[in-house]
Amino acid sequence: MADVTHTPNAPPRHLPAGTPPILELVNIAKYFPGVIANEHVSLNVFPGEIHALLGENGAGKSTLMNVVTGLYQPDAGEIIIDGYGTTFPAPDAAISAGIGMVHQHFRLVPRFTVAENLHLGWSETPKRLSAKDIEARAKALSTKFGLPVRPSAIVSSLSAGEQQRVEILRVLSRGARLLILDEPTAVLSPVEVGELFSALRRFRSEGGAVIIISHKLDEIMALADRVSVLRQGRLIGTHQVADVTPDSLVTEMIGRPVALATSYPRQASAPEVGKAEPLSLQQVIVRDNAGVVRLDNVSLSLRPGEILGIAGVTGNGQPELAEVLTGLKDPESGTIFLNGKAVNRADPAMFAHAGVGHVPEDRLKRALMPGLSVAENMALREYDHPPIGGKFSFSMPQARKFAQMLADKAGVKLPGTQVQIRGLSGGNQQRLVLEREIRIASHVLVASYPSRGLDIGAISAMRDMLARARDAGVAVVLMSEDLDEIFALSDRIAVLYAGRLMGIMARADAGRDSIGALMSGRSLSEAA
Amino acid sequence: MSAVSHRTRLTVVPSYRIAVGRGLSILAALSVVAITLAAMGRSPIELAALVVRSTVGSRFGIEDLALFMTPLMLTGAAVWVGIRVNLWNIGAEGQLYAGATAATAIGLFTHWPALVALPAMIVAGMLAGAAWIFVPAAARAWLGVSEIVTSLLLNFVASLLVYYLATGPWADRVTGALASTERLHMAFPELWGAVHLGFILALATVIGLGIGLAKSRFGYETAVCGSNPQAAHYAGIGVAPRILAVLLLSGALAGLAGVFEVAGTVHRLQGGLANNYGYLGIVVALLARGSCLALIPAALLMALILDTGIVLQTTQISSSAVLAITGLLVLAIAAGDELAAYVRVNRT
Numbered sequence: 001m002a003d004v005t006h007t008p009n010a011p012p013r014h015l016p017a018g019t020p021p022i023l024e025l026v027n028i029a030k031y032f033p034g035v036i037a038n039e040h041v042s043l044n045v046f047p048g049e050i051h052a053l054l055g056e057n058g059a060g061k062s063t064l065m066n067v068v069t070g071l072y073q074p075d076a077g078e079i080i081i082d083g084y085g086t087t088f089p090a091p092d093a094a095i096s097a098g099i100g101m102v103h104q105h106f107r108l109v110p111r112f113t114v115a116e117n118l119h120l121g122w123s124e125t126p127k128r129l130s131a132k133d134i135e136a137r138a139k140a141l142s143t144k145f146g147l148p149v150r151p152s153a154i155v156s157s158l159s160a161g162e163q164q165r166v167e168i169l170r171v172l173s174r175g176a177r178l179l180i181l182d183e184p185t186a187v188l189s190p191v192e193v194g195e196l197f198s199a200l201r202r203f204r205s206e207g208g209a210v211i212i213i214s215h216k217l218d219e220i221m222a223l224a225d226r227v228s229v230l231r232q233g234r235l236i237g238t239h240q241v242a243d244v245t246p247d248s249l250v251t252e253m254i255g256r257p258v259a260l261a262t263s264y265p266r267q268a269s270a271p272e273v274g275k276a277e278p279l280s281l282q283q284v285i286v287r288d289n290a291g292v293v294r295l296d297n298v299s300l301s302l303r304p305g306e307i308l309g310i311a312g313v314t315g316n317g318q319p320e321l322a323e324v325l326t327g328l329k330d331p332e333s334g335t336i337f338l339n340g341k342a343v344n345r346a347d348p349a350m351f352a353h354a355g356v357g358h359v360p361e362d363r364l365k366r367a368l369m370p371g372l373s374v375a376e377n378m379a380l381r382e383y384d385h386p387p388i389g390g391k392f393s394f395s396m397p398q399a400r401k402f403a404q405m406l407a408d409k410a411g412v413k414l415p416g417t418q419v420q421i422r423g424l425s426g427g428n429q430q431r432l433v434l435e436r437e438i439r440i441a442s443h444v445l446v447a448s449y450p451s452r453g454l455d456i457g458a459i460s461a462m463r464d465m466l467a468r469a470r471d472a473g474v475a476v477v478l479m480s481e482d483l484d485e486i487f488a489l490s491d492r493i494a495v496l497y498a499g500r501l502m503g504i505m506a507r508a509d510a511g512r513d514s515i516g517a518l519m520s521g522r523s524l525s526e527a528a
Numbered sequence: 529m530s531a532v533s534h535r536t537r538l539t540v541v542p543s544y545r546i547a548v549g550r551g552l553s554i555l556a557a558l559s560v561v562a563i564t565l566a567a568m569g570r571s572p573i574e575l576a577a578l579v580v581r582s583t584v585g586s587r588f589g590i591e592d593l594a595l596f597m598t599p600l601m602l603t604g605a606a607v608w609v610g611i612r613v614n615l616w617n618i619g620a621e622g623q624l625y626a627g628a629t630a631a632t633a634i635g636l637f638t639h640w641p642a643l644v645a646l647p648a649m650i651v652a653g654m655l656a657g658a659a660w661i662f663v664p665a666a667a668r669a670w671l672g673v674s675e676i677v678t679s680l681l682l683n684f685v686a687s688l689l690v691y692y693l694a695t696g697p698w699a700d701r702v703t704g705a706l707a708s709t710e711r712l713h714m715a716f717p718e719l720w721g722a723v724h725l726g727f728i729l730a731l732a733t734v735i736g737l738g739i740g741l742a743k744s745r746f747g748y749e750t751a752v753c754g755s756n757p758q759a760a761h762y763a764g765i766g767v768a769p770r771i772l773a774v775l776l777l778s779g780a781l782a783g784l785a786g787v788f789e790v791a792g793t794v795h796r797l798q799g800g801l802a803n804n805y806g807y808l809g810i811v812v813a814l815l816a817r818g819s820c821l822a823l824i825p826a827a828l829l830m831a832l833i834l835d836t837g838i839v840l841q842t843t844q845i846s847s848s849a850v851l852a853i854t855g856l857l858v859l860a861i862a863a864g865d866e867l868a869a870y871v872r873v874n875r876t
Contacts, residue, residue: 328762349764358762366762369755376751380763383748394748 006237011046012225022047022209028077036233037063050210052220055230056455057427061213069101070094100176102167104183110156114149114166141173161192178209189314217246254457262488270471274304278443278475284334286320294320296499302475309490310479317499318479322448326358327351357441361448367433370422377421378403381440410435426453448479497521538869545868553864557857583835591721595793596831601730602785603809604823606778613754619679620782621806622686626660627653627783628790632797635712642714649787657783658776665775669768691799707799716792726788738820
């Protein structure tokens with residue numbers, strides 16, 4: 001089935017036959033100790049094309065792009081640019097060949113202005129210039145490439161979408177003809193996704209080429225001209241997007257068909273939804289450091305054996321809600337009840353000991369110590385009691401054993417428990433955090449965007465884990481920007497808008513339209 | 529196929545590569561020293577023979593090495609426990625003075641038996657070292673004030689305070705020695721020539737510290753705080769108290785160095801007693817990298833350099849040579865560590 005449409009060398013249909021590719025990869029291979037990261041990968045990218053690269057976590061997408069951008073040297077194979085074989089001994093060689101990459105984690109200096117970031121490390125930056133000059137130059141670049149940015153703004157004050165525009169602008173201003181984007185939509189709001197896509201389409205219409213790495217099939221179907229699928233380091237197929245369906249892509253990616261379930265019915269043996277409230281909020285108000293109200297008079301209660309879905313556009317109070325629910329933040333006013341008792345002071349240790357697990361939004365920043373080993377990271381929730389530790393002791397051998405056990409359960413293949421956790425892929429980090437948190441979540445599990453960065457196979461496993469926790473009587477809070485996910489898993493659905501809870505309804509009573517209306521801030525009566 | 533680069537950088541460097549890299553670095557640094565000496569018209573071979581004879585080649589030389597190593601191991605450990613959790617105690621020099629001052633107070637003004645006085649000196653010296661860093665530590669823990677500047681500045685206060693005591697209220701009125709107190713009434717027992725019990729205790733402290741941090745909950749929790757304070761908060765580990773604890777421990781270790789120095793080696797509180805041991809502790813800690821036990825060979829190397837400097841001085845070579853050689857060695861070792869991370873890629 002897949003082979004019929006596998007046409008690796010034909011340009012996208014909207015380009016004339018015989019268009020020469022801008023980039024050809026021939027039989028690229030890259031090996032790491034004990035791992036085949038890439039082998040026999042051959043790929044063409046044409047000017048005027050958006051080419052999607054698809055694959056599970058650890059399929060070799062990032063390695064391949066690191067080869068193309070000169071970060072890694074291939075162990076075999078050829079890189080051909082505009083018909084000439086070439087090598088990139090270092091990233092600057094790839095940049096001068098017109099290849100630019102926008103990483104998932106932005107490489108900007110947060111304290112510098114947009115204009116300063118654009119001019120940093122650029123051979124065309126004049127030797128002597130004032131802040132005014134570079135801002136004028138930044139403005140000109142912004143107009144030239146049709147990417148609106150504010151040149152004098154400090155980067156750390158910008159939203160993720162704005163930062164990404166700066167990053168793209170920086171790459172384009174260095175003359176990139178091939179733009180590589182690694183999961184560019186993961187951190188964007190829906191509106192920002194739309195803006196990004198129209199910028200990419202404009203770049204394509206001017207003869208630019210784009211390689212986009214994404215897990216989101218609907219985005220690939222909407223945006224890309226062709227799609228290549230990697231599995232276990234090898235290229236499985238390259239297709240015209242018009243010839244494939246999301247289902248066929250998933251089958252190719254995983255090696256078997258996986259459909260995400262649209263509902264997760266309770267096991268017959270699972271206890272009914274309980275009446276007790278392990279955790280509840282009463283009229284909670286939270287302000288951020290700038291004094292802006294982030295949670296506005298929120299009251300809600302969790303029930304054991306139930307999944308409460310929190311829908312809402314990113315940035316409407318979700319992180320603050322998660323922090324209040326897990327004892328990381330004190331509300332300005334209002335009360336938190338943990339197992340029926342009012343909490344006086346935010347104390348994450350107390351919440352954890354009471355059986356509250358937390359999968360935070362930004363795992364690397366909050367839930368992991370990037371520079372420490374996998375073993376030390378996995379011990380974070382259970383280091384204070386046997387077998388890993390005690391009142392004074394800590395046993396590294398036990399921590400390693402424990403980490404290996406968690407990794408086996410999560411289906412993560414580790415190169416060893418002593419390696420730094422920052423060396424693992426984002427998907428594997430997420431799986432390990434999820435496994436660790438579900439273990440301690442005997443009463444409550446707060447999961448913020450748990451599917452971020454996961455491939456479809458891992459998402460399916462993650463959802464099964466949440467459903468199993470629910471069946472075991474855990475009160476689960478699921479925050480997600482993916483309405484399908486909310487609808488598939490939730491028993492009740494609440495909507496956050498501008499820090500306000502726009503009503504909680506049973507899954508059966510919730511419709512997509514009404515939830516969508518609430519997410520945009522209209523009340524139900526207005527929507528009706 | 530066209531040529532591609534044959535080397536790649538390892539994220540985790542095996543220790544044998546580091547060892548080989550450092551061996552070569554030390555060799556390279558010594559060659560530069562030899563060439564420089566030759567250019568000055570000295571014979572590097574003769575000087576080297578002299579240095580070897582007067583350090584490892586003689587009983588007195590070895591005793592001297594052990595005496596240098598004693599404070600260096602402890603100030604090295606003081607800096608090392610901080611670096612381990614991303615804190616930089618640049619004030620070991622001052623804490624050493626504080627520890628020495630506390631021990632001197634007991635040594636001058638009590639007539640307790642040694643079995644009481646010596647443990648009392650150790651406790652008082654460690655407390656004084658910890659007290660000397662208390663304000664910088666608390667300011668770092670709760671207010672986020674950089675400990676680098678505050679701990680450094682207190683060095684000058686401590687040094688001047690010791691000069692004041694040694695020339696003023698505690699000055700030696702008997703022999704009239706310059707900037708020095710009288711001889712202390714008790715000392716750490718000498719075990720082997722001039723090498724005193726402090727050497728064994730310093731060695732034991734470093735070994736105990738290494739084992740203790742690796743196997744204790746405190747060691748784990750502080751590692752988490754150092755690596756990612758946000759994750760520590762998430763796990764319910766209070767970051768500020770642990771920053772304070774680590775820095776107090778660091779100050780106490782440096783204070784202990786002062787106790788052994790004054791009550792084991794020098795026997796008097798003198799101006800300039802610290803002899804840069806506090807600053808050299810930074811070098812020792814950096815040489816030891818992630819391993820606490822590596823502080824011992826690192827301190828030995830530093831002691832060798834100090835001793836070499838003294839030997840060279842007897843041959844009319846400037847005492848600044850010590851600093852030059854130290855700098856050269858640190859530079860060579862930093863380069864060696866970096867180069868050791870690159871391996872040839874096997875191509876298929």
